[in-house]
Amino acid sequence: MKIRLDTLEERLDNMVNEYTTRKQLSLIQMKKGIISREDFLEEAREYIHAYLEVSEGEEKKLIKAFEQYIFGYSRLSPLIDDPEISDIRIVSFDNVRVKKQGKRVDGGISFRSEKEYRQFVDYVATKNQVNISNMNAIQRFTDTESHPGFILRFTISMPLVNTYSEPYLCIRKVPKNFPQMKELIDRKMLDTRTAELLIERFRKGSTLICGGNSSGKTTLLNALKETLPDDVAILVAQQADELTTKFHPDMMFLHSLPGSGESQISYDLKNISIAGLTMDVDFFIIGEVKGAEALYLLNAAYTGQLCAATIHAPSADKAPNKLVDYAMYDSRYSRDELMKMMDCFQTLVFMEHYQVRQIYACKGWREDVHDLQYERIL
Numbered sequence: 001m002k003i004r005l006d007t008l009e010e011r012l013d014n015m016v017n018e019y020t021t022r023k024q025l026s027l028i029q030m031k032k033g034i035i036s037r038e039d040f041l042e043e044a045r046e047y048i049h050a051y052l053e054v055s056e057g058e059e060k061k062l063i064k065a066f067e068q069y070i071f072g073y074s075r076l077s078p079l080i081d082d083p084e085i086s087d088i089r090i091v092s093f094d095n096v097r098v099k100k101q102g103k104r105v106d107g108g109i110s111f112r113s114e115k116e117y118r119q120f121v122d123y124v125a126t127k128n129q130v131n132i133s134n135m136n137a138i139q140r141f142t143d144t145e146s147h148p149g150f151i152l153r154f155t156i157s158m159p160l161v162n163t164y165s166e167p168y169l170c171i172r173k174v175p176k177n178f179p180q181m182k183e184l185i186d187r188k189m190l191d192t193r194t195a196e197l198l199i200e201r202f203r204k205g206s207t208l209i210c211g212g213n214s215s216g217k218t219t220l221l222n223a224l225k226e227t228l229p230d231d232v233a234i235l236v237a238q239q240a241d242e243l244t245t246k247f248h249p250d251m252m253f254l255h256s257l258p259g260s261g262e263s264q265i266s267y268d269l270k271n272i273s274i275a276g277l278t279m280d281v282d283f284f285i286i287g288e289v290k291g292a293e294a295l296y297l298l299n300a301a302y303t304g305q306l307c308a309a310t311i312h313a314p315s316a317d318k319a320p321n322k323l324v325d326y327a328m329y330d331s332r333y334s335r336d337e338l339m340k341m342m343d344c345f346q347t348l349v350f351m352e353h354y355q356v357r358q359i360y361a362c363k364g365w366r367e368d369v370h371d372l373q374y375e376r377i378l
Contacts, residue, residue: 205346238287
């Protein structure tokens, strides 16, 4: 028996609900490439013919709306398309916030109801083959395919762990066409002299880039690694696929894989860092140091391998202490021993508000004060 629904939004809700519940397998198969986009949409047309009472003109509009929903991100698509927006935060169905040109403002859109928003969250999880059951109430994942201009990094936390009854959804947009050093100079992240200094030091010694959230750390590291010569073999280990390459012929990328649900398969940054160090590389990069992988980065640098990483820290001279804190999670070394090893990181860079604010050169360990000595060169 066919269902009579009066509005396009009601019909679209019906189809999205169908494909995030009973027809979820079709959505997953399309995502994996098992069935084509055309076959998926033909199946959707067959569903409309069988279950929804619509005219020919209404069917065309419904298919177009469904296609835009499935292959984009519904109401969020305009925000994702906007190149000036770097982050999207959904606090509740009627409270969508964005970071636009570095400022947090209202996104100018909302979902109609809690039900529609929860349906959207279920769809996002299904589309990205992520389980958001009670066993997986906090999920982080990356979508590298849906948008031509951006890699989308998602974090979802479900009501099981939230104080309030709605999910939280955060999206970080990482440009696929990331800026090169010349573009960063044009954008006033740094001047030409500073760029030349960093490129020279990046090639000769290990580099640690620090700063707060959305300060430009990853953007600078992405540009610097593209300046490495073609005969340098590079390995990048990262939690999310934020670092990519445009030109370099010998750059490999590994990302962490968290376990989900009943699956015991997981690879954290520590695991892939250990594996990466056996892969005959000249330059080892960790996208962002957050845990015990710090020890393996430090060991690699201490044995003479060139390394680079980003880390959260309030200033350049505080970054070594932060990295050593992480290294101690998985180490039998004393703090002094680890700090001595930190002298292999010859360059410390501090980023703030998308600008290079400080650069320090390491002058080595001073035994009399039990600390590293640095010279500020910017």
